Amino acid sequence: MHRTFAALSDPTRCAILEMLADGEKTVMDIAVPFAMSQPAISRHLKVLEDAALITRRIDGAKRPCALSPAGLEQLEQWATKLRKSMARNYDRLDAVLAAMPPVEKDTP
């Protein structure tokens, strides 16, 4: 998941994933809204591909990109785990507070 975090920590890559949510796209399609060269976009795609967040197939000279269901499934599972752990944090804090000795009366 470390690669996944790194892949998601970049706003351009997040935006690319959002675009791909609409369906498969070529590098050229993806580059359109970004003030970025195609090689720069390709580097971002490589990071996403290495993180298994997208897949690329060969279509003649093109290599269209699509969201990877397996990668996203993994991310969703992670997200569910994370959501639980976050909720647990504050639940744990409830318990910590319940056990905390009363505060000294030096309140300003």
Place this chain on the structure above:
Amino acid sequence: MTALKIDLVGDGAAIVTRHFAASPEQVFRAHVEAEYIRQWMGGMEGWDMTHCESDARAGGVLRYGWAGPDGMSFEITGEYEVVKPYSEIRHVERMHVPEATPDNRCHTTFEAKEGGTLLTVRMQLPDEESLKAMLDTGMEQGMEDSYGRIDGLFS
């Protein structure tokens, strides 16, 4: 009423609220004293807190670290700007995943309410994209709904 609530308010800001059945003094101390922080600020399952430093005064440094499976590690570092017992904290923090994420400016307030404390954390990222990236990365202190974002991304 303890439910966690997260509002994305635009321009890279998010507001998190949670009610606790304890005094503002107690909730405040649980947020700044390492002894308490390490008891509740956990990571994900299988992750253990390895260090927890909190020098809660203007200019003081905070540093929390976790170790996960397969030798993975995760750290949050930051600086306190305003520490006003027992009502308000302003600090800046960033996650290291391991690359540092953009600075997250947090304004935390503790208000006596309904016999307990209403905790409000306003997080300000440099822009909307950074906020989204941070929420997608998750692991903010007790932040719930990174997920709305992730769901939105992939639905």
